[in-house]
Amino acid sequence: MTDKLDLVLERTLNAPRDLVWKAWTNPEHLKQWFAPKPYEINELDMDLQPGGIFRIRMVGPDGFDTGHGNAGCVLEVVEGEKLVWTSALGPEYRPAEMASTGCESFPMTAVVTLADAGNGKTLYRAVALHRNKADRDVHEKMGFQDGWGTCADQLEELAKALAVNA
Amino acid sequence: MTDKLDLVLERTLNAPRDLVWKAWTNPEHLKQWFAPKPYEINELDMDLQPGGIFRIRMVGPDGFDTGHGNAGCVLEVVEGEKLVWTSALGPEYRPAEMASTGCESFPMTAVVTLADAGNGKTLYRAVALHRNKADRDVHEKMGFQDGWGTCADQLEELAKALAVNA
Numbered sequence: 001m002t003d004k005l006d007l008v009l010e011r012t013l014n015a016p017r018d019l020v021w022k023a024w025t026n027p028e029h030l031k032q033w034f035a036p037k038p039y040e041i042n043e044l045d046m047d048l049q050p051g052g053i054f055r056i057r058m059v060g061p062d063g064f065d066t067g068h069g070n071a072g073c074v075l076e077v078v079e080g081e082k083l084v085w086t087s088a089l090g091p092e093y094r095p096a097e098m099a100s101t102g103c104e105s106f107p108m109t110a111v112v113t114l115a116d117a118g119n120g121k122t123l124y125r126a127v128a129l130h131r132n133k134a135d136r137d138v139h140e141k142m143g144f145q146d147g148w149g150t151c152a153d154q155l156e157e158l159a160k161a162l163a164v165n166a
Numbered sequence: 167m168t169d170k171l172d173l174v175l176e177r178t179l180n181a182p183r184d185l186v187w188k189a190w191t192n193p194e195h196l197k198q199w200f201a202p203k204p205y206e207i208n209e210l211d212m213d214l215q216p217g218g219i220f221r222i223r224m225v226g227p228d229g230f231d232t233g234h235g236n237a238g239c240v241l242e243v244v245e246g247e248k249l250v251w252t253s254a255l256g257p258e259y260r261p262a263e264m265a266s267t268g269c270e271s272f273p274m275t276a277v278v279t280l281a282d283a284g285n286g287k288t289l290y291r292a293v294a295l296h297r298n299k300a301d302r303d304v305h306e307k308m309g310f311q312d313g314w315g316t317c318a319d320q321l322e323e324l325a326k327a328l329a330v331n332a
Contacts, residue, residue: 005260050216050241050242051241051242075216075217075241075259076217084259086255086259086261088254088255088261088262088273089252089254089255089275092295093242093250093252093275093277093295094171094275094295094296095252095254095273095275095295095296095297095301096254096297097297097298107254107261108261109255109259109260109261111259129258129259129260129261130260130261131256131260131261131262131263132263135261
């Protein structure tokens, strides 16, 4: 039943799990891949513990404001395996105000999981949970698959580069 | 600044911390004191781990429906010390739908902490976090202090009774 409320991106990345995790959890790395180019992240706050801040501000070409920038909240961190955060809450679990338009006009929870896929590859799964189908559909039309898909490509490239530089 | 968004109840309870914790976390006990009499809890689901359900349904005299009954989410559990849950999320961290009226028409996060106060007493603190002052003011007018205060009296009585029966 809840399948209809979720959006799911699943990819096998050609990079080992520890480096994918590193690319996800190191703010300097995350900043490089978590916006689908030519969008860019110009501000990022991430405190990887339950109740910690998760905030990203994105700008598009010519300074186009995406409406991102609200402070979300980290909920679960399982080293190398799982990361959960939500925009329904801000830091210290305070309920968050939603923006009037854009990606932050509805609350969502993101559940990111990593699993070994053999041969130095990683099964990467990102699930967006919504409160109802209307929000899910809005998020889908905003381009969840394309956006998160492009980012997954960028994540793979970065994680592979980390291996070369290791 | 955030003080203006919070409602706080603080009491020194004449019961030891372990029994106050027990009265809070055992569903059968919680059911007996967490509604200010003559209100009653007729349904309760509580799974005390991050992502677990926290749901209470209350009825008033003559079956008056309080509007409670939505499923909230447990966020943090520190044995004997701290319990955090929110109505902004449901089980497994899914963003929650708000009710159209009543106590569940706005999201809130509850942070309950216990500390030893000496002589077998417990400093009991319950903080309700809101997203903005308007929600805080609505919650205050609904009778936060009276409601949580009456419940704190009932909690103290129950915890004391547990000591006698221990």
